[in-house]
Amino acid sequence: MGLRRIRAAGLAFVAVVVVACGSPAGSPSANTIEGRSDVGGHELWISCTGSGSPTVVFDAGLGNGAAAWSLVRPAVAETTRACAYDRAGIGQSPPRSDRHAVSVGVMADELIRLLDAARIEGPVVLVGHSYGGMIVRLVAGRHPDLVVGLVLVDAASEHELEGEWLAKDVDWVDGSTLIDRPTSGVELAAVDDLGDIPLVVLSQGQTSGQFAVEWSRFQAELATLSSNSVHVVARASGHSIQHDAPDLVTAAIAAVVHSAREGTPLPSCGQVFTSAGAQCRSR
Template structure:
């Protein structure tokens, strides 16, 4: 849900302003009480707690999912459902988002803190590298930052209509939409505090998830906390995450797949060119444009989510760490109607 009044796909690579979901194989059975967290809270050494779900069984690199802005981990329900139970994965909510509480004030927030915290979460879940990192929207910045911090632990990257660190400098559409988006985050927080957000989410992309998952996610996102967390993350994006992402200029022959929403590109041609650059981070790159999909559709629509799952499979098949997997140089470009 890119709030009303936003011009074009504002956040094609930044904002998935509605919210999503979780890991299907582990989460589908975990969603019990309507407002209960679908995963579990994991305490980290710095005292912060992250809400996560994971599946450790299966061979090959662990798939690690990074949510869009103002999204919860159930965003990935259909993607993990398509991947099946033979693929190990972890989906989680960053501090102050979804079901994860805000980090303690004493917790450091210097450059690289996100990568450190995620690495600690993976250790707590006993999920060793290598990893295939999947980032939707602003999550694309974070997987680049993690890969820059831990290059030997990353087997491949998958960008899902992802943010580019230079998007606000190079895209007039996104630059001009930014003040409106900030205002919508503030209004959303006020609306949630007065009890009006639950009904407002009735027509959001969340409803494309299975009913029980959609209801649980909708109840959570109707609270003020996730909106405040999204505003904080937007500031982190503009004053830290973009710079950290720029630190990764290449991943060599580690495979990179990019899945782009066609409706986003039609609203902002610059976004399409930035997506091509993401695919160019590797000598083994693939870029697929899904013509009929919007920004949130790529993960929350069951049909389009299969395209993302296929991209993850493509990366895992070529990644070091997958049985029989070898990187093959070359770039692919395809459009899916």
């Protein structure tokens, strides 16, 4: 898979950029950036540490930003480049000036523009939690030349944007951004086949009742997006697996990065997850 060429000439933003002049390729300071970039009327903040390829890009759940990955990103940055960002109105990213509802597809396009501005060339592995899982799924489907691996951490899906789920839920607000859920559902439904991209689906284990039945079905369906996937349940974890079981998330990312680097299928679930807290699910 060829490397994606970056259109942006540079970081057009107020930033602290550390270019490791003369640093060894594996040094922690190599390729470190931190700052904001205009993505079309507003700015988004991004931080990257570590070095290596593919670059791992983290996308947090609704109302959360880069800080949500504080227990996972440092470990990932020890072996490859790791980036996280704040969506508009969250953390260090100012709110949008236009308060109209936006879809997941708009968020996906903004992430691509941010990566371009930050000169983050492919290949990349995307890691998305909850609502962030929707965004990275769309990016993977729309940019197969860029994305070589995907980790979905208790990710939301189009099913929560339709029917009874849509009717019973309150409005989704991300920072100061209202989410256009009907449009988002249509966009996500169009991404139903990611080929053989390395994909790990991590699902929460602390659910009960009818919600548990439906959520389990939604998660199992996400694992069918790729023919090269692993699905595991974090037995003792709630929705925020990156907080409750960060080692499982780190293991998932390591497996996907290795598969992408070597061009080989993912190992079996039991080989990836040796912790007693992991329950492998068959596809």
